[in-house]
Amino acid sequence: MLKCIEVTELATDHMEGALPARQALSVRLHLALCSFCRRHFRQLSQTVGLLNTLPVEHPAIATEERIVAGLNPAE
Numbered sequence: 001m002l003k004c005i006e007v008t009e010l011a012t013d014h015m016e017g018a019l020p021a022r023q024a025l026s027v028r029l030h031l032a033l034c035s036f037c038r039r040h041f042r043q044l045s046q047t048v049g050l051l052n053t054l055p056v057e058h059p060a061i062a063t064e065e066r067i068v069a070g071l072n073p074a075e
């Protein structure tokens with residue numbers, strides 16, 4: 001059986017349906033037996049749901065250029 005730390009690391013991929021079937025089954029089995037991880041998944045799902053309700057804001061182009069320049073100081 002997967003350990004809690006392994007299930008926690010796989011949570012996002014599992015919620016996105018990105019895990020191979022065998023691994024997804026292992027996660028579901030763990031969730032059936034572990035209230036800690038069920039609570040973690042529920043909180044993660046609520047957080048993602050809340051984030052999806054926020055409007056998508058794009059920075060002004062000048063701001064975006066300054067951010068990119070800061071990320072690539074060699075350029």
Ligand SMILES: [Zn+2]
Pocket residue numbers: 003004005007030034035036037038
């Ligand atoms: Zn667990």
